[in-house]
Amino acid sequence: MKTWKIASAALFLASATNVGAVTLHQSTWDSESPSYTVSFGSPAVAGPTDVFSTNSLAFNTAGNAPSFYYDQISYQVGAASPYSAFNLNFDMSIDMLIGSSNQFVIFLDTPTVRTLTFTNSGTVVAKPGWADNQTLATYNENELMNIDMFFDFDHNEWEIALNNINIYSGFIDNTASPSLQPAEYLGSIRFSHGLKFSSGSSDDDSTVYLDNVVISGVPIPAAFWLFGSGLGLLGWMRRKHKPHPSAAVL
Numbered sequence: 001m002k003t004w005k006i007a008s009a010a011l012f013l014a015s016a017t018n019v020g021a022v023t024l025h026q027s028t029w030d031s032e033s034p035s036y037t038v039s040f041g042s043p044a045v046a047g048p049t050d051v052f053s054t055n056s057l058a059f060n061t062a063g064n065a066p067s068f069y070y071d072q073i074s075y076q077v078g079a080a081s082p083y084s085a086f087n088l089n090f091d092m093s094i095d096m097l098i099g100s101s102n103q104f105v106i107f108l109d110t111p112t113v114r115t116l117t118f119t120n121s122g123t124v125v126a127k128p129g130w131a132d133n134q135t136l137a138t139y140n141e142n143e144l145m146n147i148d149m150f151f152d153f154d155h156n157e158w159e160i161a162l163n164n165i166n167i168y169s170g171f172i173d174n175t176a177s178p179s180l181q182p183a184e185y186l187g188s189i190r191f192s193h194g195l196k197f198s199s200g201s202s203d204d205d206s207t208v209y210l211d212n213v214v215i216s217g218v219p220i221p222a223a224f225w226l227f228g229s230g231l232g233l234l235g236w237m238r239r240k241h242k243p244h245p246s247a248a249v250l
Contacts, residue, residue: 021087021216025075028212029055039190040064041071049209051093051144056211059193061102061204070102070194075215077186079111083217085152086186090213094141098122100206102194108151109187114172116149116160118208126168128158136160136167152218153183189215 027034029045034057046058059071077086088106097104097120104118115127124137139145139162148161151172160168172183193208 020219022083022219023214023216024077024081024086025215026213027057029057034213036073036075039072039074040192041194043071043073043193046209049093050142052091052209052211054211056091056093056209059104059191059208059210060206061194064194070192072190072192072194074188074190075213076188077215077217079185079187081186081217083219084154084185085150085218087216087218088147088149088151088189088214089216090147091211092145092147093143093209094118094139094145095207095209096141096204097206097208098141100204102204102206104191104193104208106147107188107190107192108172109190110153110172110183110185111187112183114158114183116147120206124162124167126158126160126170128171134168134170137162137165150218151186153185156183 025035027036041059041061041064043057043059045055046052047055049056057073061069061071064070092104094104097118100120103120106116108114108116115125117125117127118139119125122138122140123135124139126134126136128134146161146163148164150159151157153172156171158168158170158172159166191210193206
């Protein structure tokens with residue numbers, strides 16, 4: 001395994017501890033009132049499913065108005081936030097998305113949009129730049145998935161884990177595109193299911209269930225601690241272990 005991949009994995013493991021993190025938004029759809037707004041469509045609270053034993057939020061485009069065949073919610077953070085590093089963690093399950101005309105997208109408004117997409121072909125794709133799609137992994141339907149993201153604007157870092165496996169370690173900002181506005185702050189996080197501006201019907205039966213959303217701000221001293229602990233872990237790994245030939249970031 002290359003040294004930078006070991007470093008990224010070490011830093012991600014350290015960031016996952018969320019030392020000093022402050023919860024900005026939290027949603028479980030059981031008893032409290034989640035702090036999001038519905039941007040489009042009509043996502044609805046769903047009861048227990050084969051995957052979730054409690055309530056979750058169901059995204060389904062059936063019945064949505066033409067040209068806006070999608071459900072979308074938004075969590076506001078804003079340029080005035082005192083934090084420059086953030087963690088996003090949530091659980092989800094997908095039903096009948098593969099082969100449909102829809103997709104499920106997490107938008108990071110930084111303010112230029114970066115995305116993580118669960119496609120209708122069964123892949124997970126990140127877009128850190130305007131034209132920089134990167135296929136990271138595949139997913140299975142009707143299974144519990146946990147997504148954990150850590151992004152640090154001061155160090156231009158974006159880490160993504162799927163079910164505790166690191167699938168992306170790289171930049172928030174792809175400066176290779178001169179037209180791309182630099183990642184400066186986290187304006188909002190949006191969850192969207194469907195197909196925007198469709199010329200035909202995409203109100204199919206594909207459904208995405210979302211639960212246990214937690215958005216946290218990480219104070220700068222804590223972010224520095226995470227960075228240092230990641231490097232310490234890297235040093236220990238290099239002294240004590242040789243990488244296994246099969247070890248690789250997906």
